[in-house]
Amino acid sequence: MCLGIPGEVIEILSDRPDLARVDVSGVKRAINIGLLDEGEVKPGDWVLIHVGFALSKIDEDEARAAMEFLEGIGKAYEDEIAALRESQIL
Amino acid sequence: MCLGIPGEVIEILSDRPDLARVDVSGVKRAINIGLLDEGEVKPGDWVLIHVGFALSKIDEDEARAAMEFLEGIGKAYEDEIAALRESQIL
Amino acid sequence: MTMSTREQEVLDRIERVRKRRPKVKEERITLAHGSGGKATQTLIEAVFLDAFSNPMLDRLEDAAELSVNETRLALTTDSFVVSPLFFPGGNIGDLAVNGTVNDLAVSGAKPLYLTAGFILEEGFPVADLIRIVASMKAAADAAGVSIVTGDTKVVQRGKADGCYINTAGVGVVRCPGRLGAATVQPGDAVLVSGSIGDHGVTVMLARGELDIEADLVSDTAPVHDLVATLLAATPGVRAMRDATRGGVATILNEVAKAADVAVVVDEDKVPVGTEVRGASELLGIDPLYVACEGRIVVFVAGAEAETALDALRSHPLGREAALIGRVKADPPGLVLLNTTFGGTRICDLLVGDPLPRIC
Amino acid sequence: MTMSTREQEVLDRIERVRKRRPKVKEERITLAHGSGGKATQTLIEAVFLDAFSNPMLDRLEDAAELSVNETRLALTTDSFVVSPLFFPGGNIGDLAVNGTVNDLAVSGAKPLYLTAGFILEEGFPVADLIRIVASMKAAADAAGVSIVTGDTKVVQRGKADGCYINTAGVGVVRCPGRLGAATVQPGDAVLVSGSIGDHGVTVMLARGELDIEADLVSDTAPVHDLVATLLAATPGVRAMRDATRGGVATILNEVAKAADVAVVVDEDKVPVGTEVRGASELLGIDPLYVACEGRIVVFVAGAEAETALDALRSHPLGREAALIGRVKADPPGLVLLNTTFGGTRICDLLVGDPLPRIC
Amino acid sequence: MRFVDEYRDASQARALAAKIAGLCEPGREYKFMEVCGGHTHTIYKHGLEDYLPESITLVHGPGCPVCVIPMGRIDDAIHIARQPGVLMTSFGDMMRVPGSDGNFFDSNAEGTNIRMVYSPLDSLKIARQNPDQQVVFMAIGFETTAPSTAMTVLRAAKEGIENFSVFCNHITIIPAIKAILDSPDLRLDGFIGPGHVSTVIGCRPYEFIARDYGKPIVVAGFEPLDILQSIYMLMVQLHDGRSEVENQYSRVVPWEGNLTALRAIAETMELRPYFEWRGLGFISHSALQVRSKYARFDAELQYNVPGVRVADPKACQCGEVLKGVLKPWECKVFGTACTPETPIGTCMVSPEGACAAYYNFGRFTRTRVREASIS
Amino acid sequence: MRFVDEYRDASQARALAAKIAGLCEPGREYKFMEVCGGHTHTIYKHGLEDYLPESITLVHGPGCPVCVIPMGRIDDAIHIARQPGVLMTSFGDMMRVPGSDGNFFDSNAEGTNIRMVYSPLDSLKIARQNPDQQVVFMAIGFETTAPSTAMTVLRAAKEGIENFSVFCNHITIIPAIKAILDSPDLRLDGFIGPGHVSTVIGCRPYEFIARDYGKPIVVAGFEPLDILQSIYMLMVQLHDGRSEVENQYSRVVPWEGNLTALRAIAETMELRPYFEWRGLGFISHSALQVRSKYARFDAELQYNVPGVRVADPKACQCGEVLKGVLKPWECKVFGTACTPETPIGTCMVSPEGACAAYYNFGRFTRTRVREASIS
Numbered sequence A, B: 001m002c003l004g005i006p007g008e009v010i011e012i013l014s015d016r017p018d019l020a021r022v023d024v025s026g027v028k029r030a031i032n033i034g035l036l037d038e039g040e041v042k043p044g045d046w047v048l049i050h051v052g053f054a055l056s057k058i059d060e061d062e063a064r065a066a067m068e069f070l071e072g073i074g075k076a077y078e079d080e081i082a083a084l085r086e087s088q089i090l
Numbered sequence C, D: 001m002t003m004s005t006r007e008q009e010v011l012d013r014i015e016r017v018r019k020r021r022p023k024v025k026e027e028r029i030t031l032a033h034g035s036g037g038k039a040t041q042t043l044i045e046a047v048f049l050d051a052f053s054n055p056m057l058d059r060l061e062d063a064a065e066l067s068v069n070e071t072r073l074a075l076t077t078d079s080f081v082v083s084p085l086f087f088p089g090g091n092i093g094d095l096a097v098n099g100t101v102n103d104l105a106v107s108g109a110k111p112l113y114l115t116a117g118f119i120l121e122e123g124f125p126v127a128d129l130i131r132i133v134a135s136m137k138a139a140a141d142a143a144g145v146s147i148v149t150g151d152t153k154v155v156q157r158g159k160a161d162g163c164y165i166n167t168a169g170v171g172v173v174r175c176p177g178r179l180g181a182a183t184v185q186p187g188d189a190v191l192v193s194g195s196i197g198d199h200g201v202t203v204m205l206a207r208g209e210l211d212i213e214a215d216l217v218s219d220t221a222p223v224h225d226l227v228a229t230l231l232a233a234t235p236g237v238r239a240m241r242d243a244t245r246g247g248v249a250t251i252l253n254e255v256a257k258a259a260d261v262a263v264v265v266d267e268d269k270v271p272v273g274t275e276v277r278g279a280s281e282l283l284g285i286d287p288l289y290v291a292c293e294g295r296i297v298v299f300v301a302g303a304e305a306e307t308a309l310d311a312l313r314s315h316p317l318g319r320e321a322a323l324i325g326r327v328k329a330d331p332p333g334l335v336l337l338n339t340t341f342g343g344t345r346i347c348d349l350l351v352g353d354p355l356p357r358i359c
Numbered sequence E, F: 001m002r003f004v005d006e007y008r009d010a011s012q013a014r015a016l017a018a019k020i021a022g023l024c025e026p027g028r029e030y031k032f033m034e035v036c037g038g039h040t041h042t043i044y045k046h047g048l049e050d051y052l053p054e055s056i057t058l059v060h061g062p063g064c065p066v067c068v069i070p071m072g073r074i075d076d077a078i079h080i081a082r083q084p085g086v087l088m089t090s091f092g093d094m095m096r097v098p099g100s101d102g103n104f105f106d107s108n109a110e111g112t113n114i115r116m117v118y119s120p121l122d123s124l125k126i127a128r129q130n131p132d133q134q135v136v137f138m139a140i141g142f143e144t145t146a147p148s149t150a151m152t153v154l155r156a157a158k159e160g161i162e163n164f165s166v167f168c169n170h171i172t173i174i175p176a177i178k179a180i181l182d183s184p185d186l187r188l189d190g191f192i193g194p195g196h197v198s199t200v201i202g203c204r205p206y207e208f209i210a211r212d213y214g215k216p217i218v219v220a221g222f223e224p225l226d227i228l229q230s231i232y233m234l235m236v237q238l239h240d241g242r243s244e245v246e247n248q249y250s251r252v253v254p255w256e257g258n259l260t261a262l263r264a265i266a267e268t269m270e271l272r273p274y275f276e277w278r279g280l281g282f283i284s285h286s287a288l289q290v291r292s293k294y295a296r297f298d299a300e301l302q303y304n305v306p307g308v309r310v311a312d313p314k315a316c317q318c319g320e321v322l323k324g325v326l327k328p329w330e331c332k333v334f335g336t337a338c339t340p341e342t343p344i345g346t347c348m349v350s351p352e353g354a355c356a357a358y359y360n361f362g363r364f365t366r367t368r369v370r371e372a373s374i375s
């Protein structure tokens, strides 16, 4: 029910500024961006889509920061495992 | 279009005296008898049916008289032919 | 007489036109295209034969005859869209089984295996489906066939009429290559296996729209055993058809055309039940064009007419069998009717069936 | 742990219940009964199998295997009710031919002869019918089959949706008695011949109601040649199915149940096109349950997995073939999915298809 | 079937045929017009011409109410049927009659809802069952059928049915016969009078034919012996030098007609000043319209029908056939461009149309008939 | 897919799992509730529990808006759909939810016209295309979905669309969480906060949970790594002895929420004094209704809905499951009488319902999981 899908804004419809065409994995649809602030999104931005509406703009800085944290612990873990394996082989 | 079929009246519907059940060669249907005079037909009478209405009551005396004429000439003709055949055989 | 010659010229020109490949002139499908009459045949020839043409299909028999390895098989299909689904004497289920069994049987095949494809309308009562399926099973058992594969689709409300059934059937051919409308010859006799039109009129009345009551039941029945009895007794059988959509008259026309012969029928020899006659008169239709679902038309060498008749009459489904006509050479491609009254007239294909959706 | 034991008891009880003969609990047919999922299987088992039961039907393979004289034949049928009738990459006509060709092919038969039954709605454009018929002819030629017999019915406006087509098909079985879901064993490999879900999503989007645009075409294709290539190279093939209504997940469940084995699939090995993935996410559906019309699922002896994969990939229709899973003994009758994320879950039959009338 | 089978007896037919032949004067040609399409149908359906000597020709008259409906009225009907919420009812015979852009079946294929009914009363039943639809009955027919429409309107009024109306195309037989008699290119020796029309109008209205035009007329039944006997009666009149109105069909037709039926017509309908007949053109006082008293049942008033006059197709020679000037097969398009499946003219549509009857039943010559009897 | 695939990485999952395991105190059991059904769905769909130590249990909360709709509201919806001329629209999830006499599919099989839509705006399109129908949108959902309904009502008002209305069943998340927290039979260590609701309401409304009840809450995204990371963040808070509101889903959820969306809700809807939640009973100020200013779009006013309270089936233990007191499989009818094809309770219907998610995806034990990986 609360299904939300990230999509990339391709264009704001010139005749209907409350509508934007978004791309979800190669699939395109017009969605309503009336719940976002005027001018908040532009082509290239990503939004979260829910029942045909953009609910929020995705904050790429926040995403990057969070991903770095995850990648960091992932890397650390893999290194540790690798080290463990090596130590066992020896 | 002017298709008319003879049918035998089986009963006058008690709740709808303008309707009668008729029998056409074993097939039964209610038809409207409102175009005939009240009391003109009773069970056992024959009527001419056109698009669900009885258009007239069939006059059995007239029918009998006409048929006798036809049978008469038919019989006379057959006799004549038979006589002709016999005369040829001899 | 000059007049007569001119008329004959006109009529000959018409026959030439009639033999041309037909064209569908309508832009849209109408009910007439499903009636079994001229419009159906035009659609089949101009659209389906035109595209799919192959020797098996082109014969336009009730079942196609094919070879797989050394075995000669018969294959047929029919969809059933009868309305109402239940009627005195049967329902769409036994109709769907008997119809396909009969198409195999009249092609000279022993019916063996059936497929069943259901298209159900959303909202269709499951209890009705169970009744229909039970009838199919009973009909399959009676005909000695197995329903070996199937399919079910459901469409939204308003996209069907309760239940449509397609059956296809496979049989093994008894007398390969021998039977077929094209083998019919002048001198052959024409038989029907019983009284005609019961099914079509029954279904029509079962709709209830006409408020006509009659003590009628559908003649739906599997004719495989009747056909087997006939074939065993009568080597001279040339062709058989079950007289379904379009009735006996349509079959006779199909054969007259396929064999390029005249078929001449005596009106007063054609068995028609009293009620069927009555309903037909009331509705202004001709029983010769009304569907049966358990009657066959048989073409047999003239010398074996009585043998064939006896064979048919020896079987419960053929008790009322009758010799109704003869095949002549002229006029080729036409069906003529000697009327009870002593006149003669043409008995052509109808443009559209007066009774839609009787099968 | 006690908790775990109690949970296991509950789950075992559920599996026992699941194995009971199902009952149709609804009073009326709903769209779910035509979805290919649980409701369809319940209807098939509780209504059709219950009535028609025979050894050929009971196997519930894509085609029934039968004997006529000494010849082993395959027989199958499907009705097609796809909406819209025309969609990117095909139309109901080639779908109807390919679908039946494929059911024969995956049963290990060489497709030979088809029947065609049309139910047309009054008002259907003749030009559309001609286009559909031309596609059928082209598809039949491509598959090397002949359409040898047919039937046409016309129903009133509002009693169909333009055009429904039933096809039944006959083929000759190449390897009698050998193939079948029941022969699948632990250790077998599971392959698909290409990316999944293209057909279902294409048709869904072609309806236009969702206003979703995508560069997608249906995968409809005849797989007889792909199957022939595979069988020639790989003696260890145990069973094949074309992944139509209900998609790959439904096939896997059918086989798991028929063979009483577990099928374990790696989610990240299942080929799914970018757009199919996108549309599925948007619509909240799972591509594993979306229909294809030219993809097969293959079960093959584990030792021959690579041989089979190579054979599939050598064919134009199998370029994207993938080994997606393995058969295990436990838990019997279930399909498990190892998720990309590294977890494991059940992949059960759906109750109803989220995409109605895609075939 | 009683009152049917007795009149199909071949031996009586042979006797009548012999008597008719005996009355033919050598070298004289006789032409009788059967006014009614029902007779035309019977003649071809039973092969009645086989009994007639070659010197007697039957000319098929304008008495098929389907055949004389002009194209414009079909277009008007389809126009009404296309209005939102309209469900039209019609007798089956009308379904195939071509308008300028297809017939009722074609129109249904495009989306209208025109249903066949057996009786006008069925339209009322449909109206009751479909309160959200406007049911319009496409009324056609001569005085035979008009009373049924009249009774239906009266019943609708009595029951207060609001969603029912009639598109009235009823016509009257006498003006048509008069138009035929006045047409210069025709020579007739007598008329086979329309039996079922006469159950309503009786036999008196034909008296002007005998009196003013000196032609005998015999009102005839619809079984083949009825018609054969009528021809015999006409021949006797000619032989006797008489020209009278006689009633062969006295078992069904009362001399005075059916007064109740005539009253029902008069109550609900009135004569139109003129009406177009296909092939015959405009004939004054030849058709009926709904009286203003029953205006709310008059579809012509409820719906703004275009009422455009549509010229008959160029190739169409129906007018000549309807007047009996041409035999059906003499029309240039008969049986080739114009067939029952693709009719150009209306005479090819109704089973009572001369062209359809001839095409369906009579399309081969008498010489061949003789050869085509089974052993 | 960007913002999706990155969050399904198995090696990062293993790393997080190791960290989570490292934070577990021996002998201590942890119970976290994921409030939102979307999370429940993700957990089972991706097999996320396989990564958790046995001492951590996820409790499935009331955050599936489909699951908490009481039977009576389904009956009311069907009542509306049965009115002549009504075309109802609904999200696909609703179609199978059982009322006391069947679900929407069953109702359609009996003759109603309830169609699935992807967006509330599609209902407006349908209304424009079907001017002769009354289109009623069956609105359900938390604050995530309410703004879309609100925008649709505003658009209908702006365009003056007259044949459109909303049967409003929107609910609010905070009162439900409060009801859970106040329920005596439950012990929770923290909450996985609903990510998409929070895009609208922001993170502040959860502060009372941390402040008044001393429970940590982490607002989480919907990919499996999001949830795993949230569990890690909860474990860190517990380890640190903190109870705070944290936002794991900061790429999507702004701390303040979406003011435009909240304004749209406030313009068109107002709180109901109370509303029944399936299994939870009546909760005050927990649902929205259409404001009287937009009364003409309020189907509840347009149609006289019966509004009868229907008791849940006796066997149904959805309430306990929704409160997290019972695991789905602990319900007596789970998987036998109650299955996705024959659901007794609503939790078995929506793919986000705890019972359906567990039945569809999780219905086998972890011991077996370990054995079921392919070579």
Ligand code: SF4
Pocket: E315, E316, E317, E318, E319, E321, E328, E331, E332, E333, E334, E335, E338, E343, E344, E345, E346, E347, E348, E349, E355
């Ligand atoms: S053949 Fe056709 S066009 Fe010619 S008169 Fe007859 S109906 Fe009219």
Ligand code: SF4
Pocket: F315, F316, F317, F318, F319, F321, F328, F331, F332, F333, F334, F335, F338, F343, F344, F345, F346, F347, F348, F349, F355
């Ligand atoms: S198993 Fe069914 S009845 Fe029991 S809690 Fe789950 S949904 Fe409710």
Ligand SMILES: [Mg+2]
Pocket: C062, C063, C076, C077, C078, C100, C103, D150, D151
């Ligand atoms: Mg057939």
Ligand SMILES: [Mg+2]
Pocket: C078, C099, C100, C103, C244
């Ligand atoms: Mg058949």
Ligand SMILES: [Mg+2]
Pocket: C062, C102, C103, C241, C242, C243, C244
């Ligand atoms: Mg047949």
Ligand SMILES: [Mg+2]
Pocket: C150, C151, C152, D077, D078, D079
């Ligand atoms: Mg199938």
Ligand SMILES: [Mg+2]
Pocket: C121, C157, C158, C160, C161, C162
């Ligand atoms: Mg229906």
Ligand SMILES: [Mg+2]
Pocket: C150, C151, D062, D063, D076, D077, D078, D100, D103
């Ligand atoms: Mg199949």
Ligand SMILES: [Mg+2]
Pocket: D078, D099, D100, D103, D244
């Ligand atoms: Mg198939």
Ligand SMILES: [Mg+2]
Pocket: D062, D102, D103, D241, D242, D243, D244
């Ligand atoms: Mg298949």
Ligand SMILES: [Mg+2]
Pocket: C077, C078, C079, D150, D151, D152
């Ligand atoms: Mg057929």
Ligand SMILES: [Mg+2]
Pocket: D121, D157, D158, D160, D161, D162
């Ligand atoms: Mg339609």
